Amino acid sequence: MQAVPASLVILGGGVVAVEMAVAYTDLGSAVTVLVRGDRVLPRAEPFAAQEVADGLRELGVDLRLGRQATAVHRDADGVHLVLDDASEVHATELLVATGRKPRTVDLGLETVGLVPGASVVVDDALQVTAVADGWLFAVGDVTGRTATTHQGKYDARVAGDVIAARFRADPAAAGERAAVEARAGAERSAGPWSRYRASADAGAVPQVVVSRPEVAWVGLTEAEARRRGHDVRTVRYATGSVAGAFVAADGYVGTAQLVLDDVAGTVLGATFTGQDAAELVHAATIAVAAAVPIDRLWHAVPAYPTVSEVWLRLLEAAGC
Template identity: 50%
Template sequence: MTTTQDIDVIVLGAGPAGENVADRVARAGLSVAIVEAERAGGECSYWACMPSKALLRPVEVRAAAGRMPGVGTALLDTDAVLARRDDFTEHFDDSSQADWIGSTGALLVRGRGRLAGDRRVEVDHADGTTTALAATRAVVVATGSAPTLPPVDGIEDVGAWTNREATSAPRVPGSMIVLGGGAVGCELATAWQRLGSSVTLVQHGERLLPTMEPSAGERVLASLRDDGADVRLGTSLRAVRRDGSTVHADLDDGTTVDADEFVVAAGRRPGTSGLGLDTVGLSDGDVLAVDDTTLVTAVEGGWLHAVGDCTDRAKLTHMGKYQARACADVIVARSKGETDGLDRPYAKTTTTAERTAVTQVVFTDPQVASVGLTEAAARDAGLPVDVVSYDIGSTAGGALQADGYSGLATIVVDRERRVIVGATLVGQDVTDMLHAATVMVVGEVTLERLWHAVPSFPTMSEVWLRLLETYGL
């Protein structure tokens, strides 16, 4: 007979979102178990955010040096780049993250967890044993997402790389095909092309980064092509096959592309397969729809929460951590009988930024940083908007940042409320300017008030003044 252990909060998944829930709940004095089938730290730490940026930063620095007279263009030591990446992933040893989880007071349970009914979780361990847990307060699903393979003939048999293989490769492939022109595909193409691979990027749509402002995709496209990448827009993959060490990709334009490796960056699915969702009235593999307090809306009783990529909210690490903080605060408040006002706008227990101020950075060269609505999304929402753009290189700060600086700042203005509802920055070193735009959007700061936010000279932040002037202030 399996003994069931009672615990206040059970978290399924020890990625960034799950870790944040567990830490915050434990610090509030509740008992918490966090269940993980793979490595503590999750996808972001080992196969996504951290290793991909470790690959991208050196090639970005080298390119930036080439735009600065007197600095020169240092030779790129690819072995050193890969070694530094491996240091950031701790060589796939998660002991430091496991130790950190333990230091919070949370219990790390290693094994594959699944729901087993109302407030119940079963964990299957590698040795064949099972642990049964019962949550007295809440269960939180934070199982992330997994890459999908599109329905293309032969794709299951060619040894396709996903983000996991593409960020952990021990060597630079001579050539590769990247399928998908979203953020992941563009970042991987940038990194590996500049590290010495010959990259062909195949994008079904007519532009790269299709959910962002068109100017972003256009500038990233130009950069990739300048680097020597072969970018095929408006092109679909019909079939793929491997002949020994070579992958052959048949495209719908009648051509065939050959490469050493084939990378799929064409979407992800929620990590909810095999999670026991059927035991709580849901279907295996479902996207978990949640309300602003992170409760799963289709499950009654107010006990099942979900955060991160497995939900119907923004699928970005920082947004998952934001959801996690709200989730933990909701659970703690309800444990104390504090239920009033948890879902009020801008409470710490709500995720209202999901609708108005999602932030995203694409670490290509140029970098792309955005917050809030694009022009198209704003118009689709029925907002009366004006759009203003300004060349960042025309500011003194931009000109000093790099010779021939090429960058563009765009704001989307609600003309009735006279507030910025979206901003996109494209260019070298723009990522750290994003938070200023985020504060503008979240704070709904009027243009007249922003006029008195004086940018320092000579910095690239001067572009905020130039945008206001261009708008007519």
């Protein structure tokens, strides 16, 4: 689109659909969002998805859940969609945000036995598993592991360390030789959470949705944790009740939730909604990635008056 349309229909209910709905509404478009499922943000906690849906409607977005287009055509008047309930929607422009897939069609993957158009499967060292001799690595969206810029950079750092340790020129100096061999040995024996393995991809990936309210989460949702067999307990607190929220914004509205492993006493996941929720998620990422016991987290005292005090309230709710 070369200009802000007077009206816009967005197909999809994921992160891109939600963020574009907010952005174009702010720019002045009349926005309709058609979601095939029964909620937006299907990978987020249900309470967060509901808050975002409510926020979209408060912005004036025509949010229609459980609806999908069965026919689309464009004419001089714009885009016309027929929905599965026989109703029609008209708009100036249409934005399709129904998901992404790796763009691997034109990379020549077939020359090394890989399938063009499919994800390039890698192990935690970011080595492509289907190519012999271990010379091919992949990072970023093409792997299908994550689809965020920050996690792609993380994978690239791990891959760089692995490559530097495995593939090396023979150093001339004895001191350099010892350092090179030490790195190679460390990589060969590397386990999870070493600098040579992208362990965070499996359960410590932070995600931020620039919506209103903003949403940020990391780790496992309650449903994911239960599917993986954890003994799960959740605690939740209204973020707007802490003193720092009154400093951050008038009428601050938001929610914080921790998903706890009740046996291990650690944080499996965390979700925050509200203004600048993204600024709360890094502390949760550290707690998840390091499996910090909640009894120890209780000693990480939040400064007063900040929104981070919600951590204290959550831990108190957890019994600390």
